[in-house]
Structure formats: structure tokens, C-alpha cells
Amino acid sequence: MDLDFLQPLYQGEGPVVSVHLDTSRSAHDADKQIELRWRAARRSLAGQGADEETLAALDQVVGGVAEVPGPQGEALFASAGKLLGAFTLTEPPAAGSARVLPVPDPLGLVIDRDHQLPHVVVAVDREGGDVDAYPAAALEPSLQRSFHGSTLHISRVRAGAEAQASFHRRAVNVWAENTRQAAADVREAAAGVDAAVILVAGDPKAVGLLREHLTAQPPVGDVVYVDGGRTDASARAGLRASVDMAMRDAMTARHRHVLDAMEDELAGGRALQGIPAVKEALAQGRVDTLLLAADRSGDPDLYASRRDPRVLGTDPAALADDPTAFRAPAAPLLLRAAALGGAAFTEILPPARATDGVAALLRY
Template sequence: MNFENLRTVYDNQGPFATVYLEGRSPAADAEKQVRLRWDELRENLASAGAADEILKNLGDTLIVEDITEVQTDGRIVVANAAGVVLDEHWDAALGTGDTAHYGQVPELGAYVREGCRLVDMVLVIANQEGATIRELRVSPQHEATQQDESVVSGDNDEDIHAPRQGALSHNQIRRRADEIVKDNARAVADQVDQIVRAREPDLVVVAGEVQGRTAVKAELSTRVTELLEETDQGGTDDDAAEDALYDALKSLASDRVQAKQAEDSENLSYSKAHDLAVEGQEKVSQAVGRGAVATVLLNYDVGSEGEGAILADAVLSSAGFGLVDADVADGIAAILRYDAATALAD
């Protein structure tokens, strides 16, 4: 997941209140439940010193007409006295609970951790006439979020199915049918390439019927092919086919997240051996404040004290993020852009 959107959050003036409202099952009394949950969080924030303007901005965002959506999708909302600076669905695991934080920087550790477990995908459901293209954000644990969908088909209305009689006629029509399929696949590939250039997804997944998949794959650019995965599971024929398809996407997302975590752990080990990494809140804070950090690595599950300010400096210095299961001091480490001695020098 790309965290560039957070740059505009940190460009605002604090203090900030950060609210995480977990997603829960739909209920007839959703409005009552959300109001009660917000009342408790509001009281906690007020006790911590949050101004009335901040609390009003949060309340106006959470207590809305379509409040059932807030209940089922969850929310992360960050606000200061001027208004709401971040408002997104919060798809954390059920049982994570509601939390509220107040301070000079937003508390976005949980948001970043969840984002590191999300995989941006372009799903191409292909057939011989074209494809349905879905832009998705997929988690190994949660329902996929669809951000956009487009349908691409060729401009030719000719029948792609050749007759069975007449050898010469059959061969001619078969060649023409192959040309039409190729043209349709090329149109799909061009659209996918545009999306990849604009969105820079983690994966491009080709699904659908065999002939359609084969035709589309043959037309994809090198840039797209480097991101390519393929699945023969499911489809769009009915709900069962859709469920099978999205189960396959979750599996691909899980593989991607695990591979990225293994890569980050390996990079950390290598960097430590070459004096290109630091651990612990104090050293990471010092290094990131000087713009010396290439990647901040967070403990997979547990937040660390002071990480909110570290994440702010990391975003503003264009550092990346990752997760590690390794035992690191204070649950936080950093891979550096240059040697640790220089990064920590007084």
C-alpha cells in the first residue's frame, strides 16, 4: 500500500485526535450502537484535553445518515480544530476494539500496520470478447475493497465463432476470429497498462476463461508482466464463482504479504551486518528526523511508544514501511540510507 496520502495529513497543524472504530456486524440498532461507542470515545478524548471543535469535527463524521455503513465498514478518522484530515474505512480484525488518541501527531501505527498487510491488485477477468477490470485492495483476512471497475471490449462486432463446415471458409473465418480475439486482448492490455502506470499496484491478476487469459497475457507489456499472477479459480457466473475467485485473491495476497515480510527481515539482517540499520525508539527517531531512514520496520502486531512521531517524520522524508516478526528493540527498527555512525552522529 502506498502511504503518500498521509503526507497531506501531516502537513496540517496539531494537536490531533485519532479515532479507530472497528467494523462490526450489521444490526437493526446500528445507530444506537455507533452513538454509544462514539460517546465513550468522545469522553476519553475530552478527558485527554481535546477541544470542542475537534470533537465536533469527529462527531459530524461518525454520526451520519448512513450510519449502518460506519458500523459495518469501521472508520479511522483524524481531526484537528480546522477539520477532518483523514477519513477512511477501517477494516481491522473484529475484536480489535475502538480506540481514541489525542496528541501533537496522529497515532497512525495501527493504520500503517494494516496497510502493510493490504495488497493493491488489478484483477483482469478475461474472455475472448474483452475483459472486466477491477481495481482492488485485498487483505489476507478481510473482504476485498473494490475501488473501480471498467469493462473493455473490442470495437468489432463480428462473431468470433467459426462455422464447422467448409474447410476453406472455416480456415478463413478462423483466422479472422483469431484476429478479433487478438484485437480485443490488445485493447484490454492497453487499458491494464494505463491503470498500472497510474496506480502502481502490487499485483496484476488474470482470471477468466482459458482462451481469454491466454490472449490477454500475450499482449501485456513487460511492466505489467513483471507483476503478473494467474488464477483459474472462480469467475463471474454466480455468487459461488465470485466467492471462489476472491478466495484465490486472498491466497495470492497472503503469499505477497508473507514474501514482503520475509524480504524485509532479510534486508534488516543484511543491513545490521553492514552498519546500515538501527533499532529502538531513540535511535530510529534520531535517524528518521535527519532523513537518514529508507524503511521503517514495525513489529507485526504491537505498537511502540513514540512511534506516531516517527511515522510522521518517515512519511515527510519519503521513507517506506514494512513489518517484521524479528525481536527488535522497542518493536521498531529502520534500514538506513547511509551508515549508522553518520546517521546518529551528534
Template sequence: MTSTQTRTTVAELAGAHGPFVSLYLDTSGPVPDAAQQVELRWRAARRRLAAAGTPERLLDAIEPFTRRAHPGGDTLVVIADAAQVRLVRQLPTPPSVEVATYGPVPHLLPLLRWEQRQLPVLVVATDRIGAEIVAMQADEVDLADTVTGETLHITRSQPGGWSQRRFQQRAEDRWEANATLVADRLAELVDEIRPRAIVVTGDVRAVQFLRDTSSPRVAELLHEVQGPYDSTDAAVEQAAEVVRRLADADVAAAVETFQRERGQADRATGGVSDTLNTLARHQVDTLLLVDDPQLLARPAYTGEKPDQVGATVGAVSALGVDEPVPAPVGDVATWAALATGARVVAVPTDLADQVPDGVGAILRYTT
């Protein structure tokens, strides 16, 4: 059995029905026998999944993905529901811990942690003729574009006498016209892709013309990176650092909002019990989970529906569930958040003291 649903987004998984297979398989290794090492890891993971009760048909459906995982990435992520493989991803870094579980809710936080750092960004290498543009999108194929303007009188000449100023002005006008073409194309891509940043490099004067000719909504996204870059390749590497800073700022802003709302006794709650209760009531706008496996492995309870969650059997029974089942609190909370349209933020451990018990929520409304 193969899947036609492997491009499902994490949010779209909320409509699936468990139990679920969650596999994070280490597929790294530049050594000649890397493929054989991946096969051995998969065999070990398959035995663990089989022992947990995973149907053979699901294991058979997952196996083809493991065979072609190397060298596609360093972590193979597979999420399968009761019927089929629903999601497959290849992540560029090895997993901190390999995961192979079969349970009532999927294990999604490692994937969400990676996705929250994959912000869409445009990378631009510009010169006085035009620009090369790469649109880097989370979990999408990168798009490449080229904008080329006119080259007539593009180089400043140095004729003597009264004509010098006229020739130089003509070159300046052409550079600016070409920069306008690039700015117009960027405006189109901003509307299409909604990037968090536009990382630009290249000829200093061309960059300045681009900044001057861009609309405010484009100009506010521009991040200039310095260096001897004559193509987008090196700029893409620099863009990774820009994206990292933006992603870190997003997390810090979410934690700051959480702290502010808690301080005002307003739209925030913390701790396992209170947070799960607000998830059950669909109150949560943003779920914060400290990225600590020990904290998130503590038991919580859930029913057949993702929003039937609580810290105790009694709390879930009160929601009309006859037989609540245990599952790690991190997985229970994440699953409920996705099902109710909440954002999930993985909080680094250096901010753990800002989120009590490692679990908290910014609320849509208070009761």
C-alpha cells in the same frame, strides 16, 4: 464545525500541528441495534477524550462522522489536529482495541498497518470477445472498464472438407485480435494506476492469448486464478489472496534488508535510542515497528516539530527543545518518519525477533 480535509492522506498529515485526536471506533455489528451500539461507544470515547482535554469544538466536529459510520465499515478512524478534523476512514474490520486519545502526536500505526495491505491491483475476467476490468485502488473508488472486440466468426465451426482449417484459423485470429485490445487497455491502466498485480481469470484460451499478446511490463504482472469465473466478482475475492501474499512478501523483504544491512554494519540501525536518533537526523529510509502494543507503548519524547525526537528528555533537549513531552515510542517514531518522508512498515509479531526492541530502521545514508 465540519471538515473539508477528510480525504487527506496519512503522509499529508505530517504538516498538521497538534495536539491530536486519534479515534478508532468499533462500528461493527449486524444486529438491529448496531447504530445504537455505535452511539454508546462514541459517548464513552467522547468522555475519555474530554477528560484528556480535547476541546468541545473538536468533539462536536467528530460526532457527525460517528452518526453515519454504520454500516459504512467496522472501524471508524478519525484524526483531528488542533484546528479541525483532518482524516476520516472506514476500515472493513473491527479494531483489535478501540482507541480514543488526545496527545502531542497522532496514533497512526493501525491505519498504516491496514494501508500496507491495500495494494493497487487490476482484476480481469476475459473471454474470447473481450474483458471486464476492475481497478482496485487503496482508499480510492474502484474503477470498472469493459473492452469488447469483434464477434464475427468468433465461434469455431466444424465444417467438413478443406474449409475446416480456414474457418478455425479465422476464429483464432479474431480471438487473438480481441486479446490484443484487452492487452492494450491493460497497458494504459498499468501506466495510470501502477498496480502491483493483474489478477486474470476466464476462458482458458482467451487467458493464454492475453498473456501472449501482452507487453513484458504487463505480462510480468499477470497472476492467473483458476475457477468457474464468468465475471470479476469471484475474481476479486481471489485477488484478495494474491494481494495478501504480495503484502506479506513486501514486509518480509523489508525485514530481510534490515537484517542484511545490520549484519554488514552498514545502512541499518536497531533499538529505540539509535532509531530515534537517526530519525532526528533525517537518515531513515524505512522505519520498522513490531506490531506489539506493549512494545510500542513505551515512553519516548518529542518537541513541537515531528523530527525533534529521542529516547530521553536529554536527547530531545539537545535538539533545542525547552520542554520535551512524553508520548508512546511507536507514535513518536511513526510521526517522525512521516514528517521526514520515510516509509513505515508494521512488522508482524512472528518476526519480532528480527527487529531488536521492536524498533529499527533502514537508512538512507550513514554518518
């Protein structure tokens, strides 16, 4: 995953407030629960030295997206009275966090983004199809198509033999034309978001016809067939559940591919693990992909420079001549060095392991 979206968070030079908050709206009193969580986080931040102007800037934006029902979270970053970034999380954080550090602490945001893939959701039936294309981590589709071709004689009818055959041919012809149009929409939508996965559901006959079109002219991305449809609320709910499950499977498979590559590259000397080795590679600009485990409870502090974000040290003596030197936990500093050094990111998913929960795939 590209880390360019983090760069605005590093524009300030003072302490940065980082908040990861559960803003789910599943409960009837969700607004009150969110208010209480923020109030507790605000008290913690004030106790850590956050200034009132910065907290007031967060007051203006905290609360998540009211229009999005169900589970969600948000990540907020502010410094010197200014909001640096506000991001909606597709899942609430496992544990809320509120920190004041010399640099942002975006690990929760990065892991949430790393779990998302650009994808297309397709639901088809005899009358047409719905095609929604989602960029990675988007809550709303960037492209929507709903096709309702001619419904004349769309259902097979009882009639005389000759008339019945004619009606049946017309029904099948309209059905085939609808799925042909849906296939064209799918290809366009998938190309528009560079889809990793295309999830297809609906009427079995329509899905079968769509499969033929997509096999003959494949779209960008892997096509996965799931349950659900577009006919009613129950079908749409089933589609949402099966899409969520298929997306988790696709995300896990993609991570396993990177983690398998890490094992191979470690054996061949084209990857490193452990904080000391990885921080040196970041300083040299050699890191192509930074890999971190989500559990950072055992992280040490490192020393860093505001002059060069890639320079990290385990000993303050390494930066003794740098008046901009400061100390912070390892994970935020490793992410800062990776983001500003043009490196990508992948989470180390269990059961995969690396020394210190840190590894890197190298450019050279």
C-alpha cells in the same frame, strides 16, 4: 511505503484526537452497531479531556463509507474543533482505539496502508474483458475498461465442413482480437497506477491467449493468475476471494523482502534496531525506512519538541531548555519523526523481530 499522506495530521499544535473504528457493514443492523461503537469512543475521548468542539467535528464524519459493503474501518483525526483527516481502512481495526495525545496516533492507519499494493484486476472471456486499476489503498478503481469486441460467430457452431471451418476461424480471430485489446488495456492500466501486481482470471482459453500477449510485451508489475471470472455473480465472488488471497500473499512476500534486507543490513551496520538507536538516527536525518511491529503494548514514553519533530529523548533533561517539549508514547513520536523527515515505513511482520519492535534502514 511513503508516509507523505500523514503530513496534514501534524499541522496543529494542540492535543490531537485519534480514532480507529470498525465501520463494517456486513450485519443488517450495521448502522446501529457503528453508532454504539462511536458513542463508547466519544465517552472515552471526553473522559481523556477532548473538547466538545473537536468531538462535534468528528460527529459530522464518523460512520465509514455506506456504499462499500462488507468489512471496513476508518481512522479519524481532529484537533481544536477541526478535522485533520478521515481515512477509510480496508479492514476493520483488530481493536478499536480512541486516544487524546499531544500528537496524532496513526499507527493503525499506517499499518492498513502498508498492507495495500497498487494492483490491476483482469477478468477475460471469449467476448472481452474487464480491467480495473487500483492505486494503493483505494476502494474504487482509478481506471476501468470493459471491452466487448464483436460477438459475431463468437461461439463455435455446427455446420458443414467448409462453413464450420470458416466460422471456427472467425471465432478464433475475434477471440484473439479481444484478448489483444485486453492486453493493451492491462498494460495501460498497470502503468497508470504503477502496479505491483496484476491479477488475471477468466475463461481458460481467453486467459491463455492473454498470457501470450502479456509475455510478448510485459506490463508493469508481477502477473499472477487466479480463479474466478466475469460471467455471473458466482464467478465474480470467486474472483474477489482469490484476488484477496493473492494480494495477501504478494504483500507478505514484499514485506519478507524488506525484512530480509533488514537482517542483512543489520549485519553490515547499515541498519539499526531498538528505540535508543533509531531515535538518534531519526534526529540525524539518516533513516530511509522506519520499521515497527504492530504490538506497541510495551512502548515507553519519549520526550519530543514541537520546534523540531526529529528530536526525541528518553530523559526530560535532554529538552529542558525547550518550552515546547512534551511527552507521548514512543510509536506516535517515531512515526511523526519519520513522516516529517521524509522516511518510508514497513511493518515488522511476525515471526521477524527487532529490539523494542523498532528498526531502521539507513540512508548512510
